[in-house]
Amino acid sequence: MPDTLTRERRCELLAAAEHDEIVPLAERLLTEGAFPRPTVVKPPEVGMVVLQVREPVEETRFYLGEVLVTECSVEVDGVPGWCMREGDDRVAALAGALLDAVAAAGLPARTDIDSLCAAIAERRAAEDAAEWADVTATTVNFEELT
Amino acid sequence: MSPVRAPGGGQEAIVAAERLVAEARFGGGSGWLELGQITERLSAAVDRVMGEGGLWAPELAARAFRQAQGDVLEAAQLLRAHRSTLPRLGITPAVSTGELRVVRRISSAFRNPPGGQILGKTMDYVGRLLDLLPEEEGRARAAQAAAAQHGPSHSHDFAHAHAHAHTHGPGPTPAHRHPHRPGQPGPEPVPVPSSAPAAPQPPGAGEVERTPAHVLAVFREMGLVAPPSGAADGDPEPCDITRQPIRPGAPRSAWLQTMARADTGSLLHLWYGSDWRPAEHEVPGELRHGALPVRVEHPHTGRPVTVAEVRVSEVQTFHSLTRESGLPTNLDVGYGICFGHNERKAISMAGLDLLLAHHEGAADLQHDVLLTLDGLDSTGYVQHLKLPHHVEYRSVIERAHAAREAAPDSGDTV
Numbered sequence: 001m002p003d004t005l006t007r008e009r010r011c012e013l014l015a016a017a018e019h020d021e022i023v024p025l026a027e028r029l030l031t032e033g034a035f036p037r038p039t040v041v042k043p044p045e046v047g048m049v050v051l052q053v054r055e056p057v058e059e060t061r062f063y064l065g066e067v068l069v070t071e072c073s074v075e076v077d078g079v080p081g082w083c084m085r086e087g088d089d090r091v092a093a094l095a096g097a098l099l100d101a102v103a104a105a106g107l108p109a110r111t112d113i114d115s116l117c118a119a120i121a122e123r124r125a126a127e128d129a130a131e132w133a134d135v136t137a138t139t140v141n142f143e144e145l146t
Numbered sequence: 147m148s149p150v151r152a153p154g155g156g157q158e159a160i161v162a163a164e165r166l167v168a169e170a171r172f173g174g175g176s177g178w179l180e181l182g183q184i185t186e187r188l189s190a191a192v193d194r195v196m197g198e199g200g201l202w203a204p205e206l207a208a209r210a211f212r213q214a215q216g217d218v219l220e221a222a223q224l225l226r227a228h229r230s231t232l233p234r235l236g237i238t239p240a241v242s243t244g245e246l247r248v249v250r251r252i253s254s255a256f257r258n259p260p261g262g263q264i265l266g267k268t269m270d271y272v273g274r275l276l277d278l279l280p281e282e283e284g285r286a287r288a289a290q291a292a293a294a295q296h297g298p299s300h301s302h303d304f305a306h307a308h309a310h311a312h313t314h315g316p317g318p319t320p321a322h323r324h325p326h327r328p329g330q331p332g333p334e335p336v337p338v339p340s341s342a343p344a345a346p347q348p349p350g351a352g353e354v355e356r357t358p359a360h361v362l363a364v365f366r367e368m369g370l371v372a373p374p375s376g377a378a379d380g381d382p383e384p385c386d387i388t389r390q391p392i393r394p395g396a397p398r399s400a401w402l403q404t405m406a407r408a409d410t411g412s413l414l415h416l417w418y419g420s421d422w423r424p425a426e427h428e429v430p431g432e433l434r435h436g437a438l439p440v441r442v443e444h445p446h447t448g449r450p451v452t453v454a455e456v457r458v459s460e461v462q463t464f465h466s467l468t469r470e471s472g473l474p475t476n477l478d479v480g481y482g483i484c485f486g487h488n489e490r491k492a493i494s495m496a497g498l499d500l501l502l503a504h505h506e507g508a509a510d511l512q513h514d515v516l517l518t519l520d521g522l523d524s525t526g527y528v529q530h531l532k533l534p535h536h537v538e539y540r541s542v543i544e545r546a547h548a549a550r551e552a553a554p555d556s557g558d559t560v
Contacts, residue, residue: 008444008451015453047235048201049453051440052384054240055402056360057462057481057499059376061240062384062399064406065196065485067440067454068203071235082445084235086454087205132356135249138265139354142257 005114010103013117014096015085016124025116026095034109035076035102042073044090076101170215184208193457193486194218198521199225200388200407202456202485219409219525226522236442239450243460243483245357248436253361255431255464261358266435267487361432362462365477371464372476394512401502401515405495406484409521414490416519417497422511428465428480428500435459435487459489463496467504478504 005013014022029035048066055062070093071084081101083093103110172178185192185208195207199222207225214220250266253259265271365371384399385392387407392400405413417423440454461482480500482492498515505511518524 007447008449011444011451012453015451045233045235047233048229049235049440049442050237050386051202051438051456052238052240053438053483054242054376055481055483056243056362057374057479058398059374060379060384060398060402061376061381062402062406063237063386063388064403064458064483065200065202066229066234067456068201068206068232069235069453073445080446084442084451084453086440087203131249135264135266136354138250138268140263140265142263144257 005103005117007100007104010113010117011083011096011100013120014083014099017092017096017116017120019089019092021116021120022095022099023091025112026098029102029109029112030098034112035098035105035107038081038098038101039075040072040094041075041080042071044070044072044093046070046088046090049084072097074098074101077105077107079105167215171213179212181205181208181212184211190487191216191218191221193488194410194491195221195225197485197488197491198222198407198409199229201225201229202454219521222409223522223525238441239443241438241441243438243458244360246434246436246438246458246460247356248358248434250435251358251432253432254429256361256364259358259361259432260353260355260364262354264354360462362479365431365464365479370477371479392516394509394516396512396516398502401512402481402483402495402499404516404519405482405498408491408495408519409524410488410491410494412519412521412524413498414494416514417494417501420498420501420511422501422505422508423497424465424467426465428463428497430461430493430496431464431479432462433460433489433492435489457486458483459487459492461489461492461496463493463500465500465504 047069049069050066051064052061053064054060067086068088069084069086070088070090072082072090072093074081074094074097076098079101081097081099081104083096083100085093085096099113099116103113185204188208188211191211192204192207195211195218196202196204198219199207199210201207203225206228207221210221210224210228211218213224248264248266250268251261251264253263362371366373382397382399385397385403387396387400387403392404436457437455438458439452440456441450441452443449444451459482461480463480463482464477465480467478478500480496480498480503482495482497482499484491484495502508502511502515
């Protein structure tokens with residue numbers, strides 16, 4: 001089965017998924033026995049990452065602030081899975097790590113996971129296009145009075 | 147300060163006082179205030195709580211704002227306190243703000259900067275009048291919008307928005323003219339600084355871009371702004387004001403972090419009322435609001451992964467301050483950025499950054515920026531004044547009595 005998504009891109013899409021998008025899929029695959037019994041390497045942990053920014057004036061780096069995230073690590077069939085996502089949804093982070101591991105292990109369920117990722121990518125692209133259409137309607141050229 | 151003890155019925159009074167607050171939060175005739183209502187309808191307050199709390203967490207900020215009954219500073223304090231209980235899971239690689247995906251971008255320096263001007267969500271160009279819309283009509287409009295969002299008409303709205311954006315008549319209007327697109331016929335407008343109509347025009351003017359280059363680049367191309375000094379300084383590790391005490395003389399990274407977390411009102415006042423400001427005002431060359439990716443290193447591949455997005459407001463402000471050497475050959479630049487949509491804060495921060503850079507080594511100014519802008523510090527000081535100071539006050543009274551008894555009688559009764 002060709003791997004159409006990079007590991008990082010899959011992680012990004014699973015991190016961007018809604019709770020109701022990834023948790024039901026992880027639960028279904030678990031119930032169907034689509035992958036061996038997973039090991040939770042690092043239980044879902046709510047914490048922060050520091051957002052480091054490089055500003056354009058002097059191009060110095062500084063810490064803008066922190067971002068609330070939840071991180072989880074699992075192992076499926078000897079393959080590690082990882083998820084970090086915004087917010088404090090522990091269940092979704094666990095589901096994301098499971099799906100990442102199953103896909104990385106190349107198990108047949110990867111098809112379902114990649115289908116979900118494709119749907120998430122499509123939804124995000126549509127949201128982005130709709131937002132851009134709204135804001136470009138406010139494009140302006142100011143006239144200079146002479 | 148005296149220790150707080152409440153014996154002999156005081157504890158009951160404190161519990162009863164807390165109960166009154168709880169009644170205000172949960173009682174009354176109105177329904178429970180949902181988090182979604184706060185994040186959607188009161189987004190400016192939520193953004194401000196996150197910015198001053200130093201933590202991007204919209205739902206927690208909404209929760210804090212609700213608990214604080216609308217007191218932004220109190221909410222920021224609650225969020226900051228919660229933040230102190232959370233582990234730090236990592237530090238992101240530095241993200242360039244050139245990656246900002248804009249939903250608003252304006253320039254007060256250029257009429258038509260490369261990348262275009264997008265007003266976005268703003269009331270800057272219309273009257274600010276109290277909306278006396280009847281409550282019933284407001285409810286009806288909200289219900290209509292919710293139905294449209296969840297119903298099949300959303301795709302129609304999207305298509306309509308597209309059509310509107312592309313098929314408007316060719317005649318420009320002062321407030322609304324559509325951008326020239328590549329491959330389409332039409333005039334090729336060029337950027338012109340409002341004060342320098344003959345200045346060189348960079349390529350690409352007039353095209354609206356999702357991630358436009360900073361206007362600063364135009365000034366640099368013109369040779370009006372000095373090159374960045376960061377790389378020349380060896381790209382030092384940022385100072386972290388949450389982990390180490392700061393004093394005047396702290397690096398630029400410390401004052402930028404301090405101002406990004408500052409109380410908006412204090413920041414505005416310090417800049418607006420500063421004696422360091424010159425007579426002529428600075429010009430925000432660029433103001434943006436948009437989304438910035440939050441990337442971390444993937445633990446198994448080592449490559450970057452976007453795990454979240456935050457919205458920020460960013461400003462670069464310019465001024466031709468005269469230097470001791472004579473006429474200014476370079477423009478001074480100030481930089482401001484903060485979580486959420488808070489343009490007042492970003493403009494104030496940029497103004498102060500400009501003053502800090504121009505008046506290099508001004509310890510008084512650095513002291514005020516580094517040590518007086520934090521809302522948690524200042525409101526904490528005010529809060530503590532309300533706690534019992536009985537022993538201290540009794541001491542003050544006793545000293546006043548003693549001084550009066552020791553003083554010679556001057557006979558002055560005034």
